Amino acid sequence: MRKIQAIMINTFREAIRDRILYNLLLFALLIIGGSILLGTLTIGEQQKIIKDMGLASISIFGTLIAVFVGIGLVYKEIERKTIYNIIAKPVHRYQFLIGKYLGLILTLLVNVLIMTGVFLSIVYFMDGSVKLKLIEAIFLIFMELMIVTAIALLFSTFTTPTLSAIFTLAIYVIGHLSRDLKVFGAKSELAWVRHLTKFLYYLMPNLENFNIKGMVVHNLTLPANFTLLSSLYGLLYTGILLLVAIAIFQQRDFR
Structure with a gap:
C-alpha cells in the first residue's frame, strides 16, 4: 500500500507541474465566470444558463484534463527510460499502474473541487441557495471522469499518446x-x-448514466436511487478497465 501511495503522490506532483493543466483550469474558470454575463443577456433564464454552463465546463474540461494528462502516464515513463528503474525495484507492475491512476484521480479531484467552489459560489450569489441535486450532478461528473481516466490509462499501456487520445x-x-x-x-x-x-x-x-445536467437545470426529479446505481456502475466499469490495463501491462516486455 505504501508503494502505491508513493507512486500516487509522485504522479500528482508531476501532473500539477503540467502547463496544460493550468491552461485548461483557467479557461474553465473563465467560462464559468462568463456564464454570469451571458445569463444577464438572457431574460428569465439567468439561473438556468449559469447552471448549464457551469456543469458543462466542469464536465468538458475535466474530461480534457483526464485525457491529455492520462494518455502520458505510462508513455512518459517508457520514453524517459525511467520505467526500467521502476520495474527493477521491488514494485509490482499492478502497484505502479494503480498508483499512476490514483495520482491522476487526485489531480482531477483537486481541479474539480476548484471549479466546483467557483461555480457553487456563483450559484449561491445569484440564487441564494445551492440545491443537493447540483452536488449530485457534480459527483456523477467525477464518476464519469474516473471511467475516462481509466480508459486513457488502458490505452497508454500499449500505444502512443496520439492514438490513446483519439481512442479515448x-x-x-x-x-x-x-x-x-x-x-x-x-x-x-x-x-x-x-x-x-x-x-x-x-x-x-x-x-x-452520469449525465443529469438537463434534469438539474430544469429542476426535474431524479429517479429513485439513480445516483447510487450510477455510482456502482461507474465503480464496476472502472474496476474492469483497470484489470484489463494491468493484464496488458503485465505482458509488456521492457527489456
Missing part, C-alpha cells in the same frame, strides 16, 4: 451516444448491424 475521445463520444446507437441498430434491416450495435452498446461505457 472516440469512446467518450460513443459512450454518450450508446442509447441512440442501440435504437438506430434496432431499426436496421441488416442482422449484422443489429448485432454489432447491440454488442457495442453493452461493451462501451454508457456515459449518459
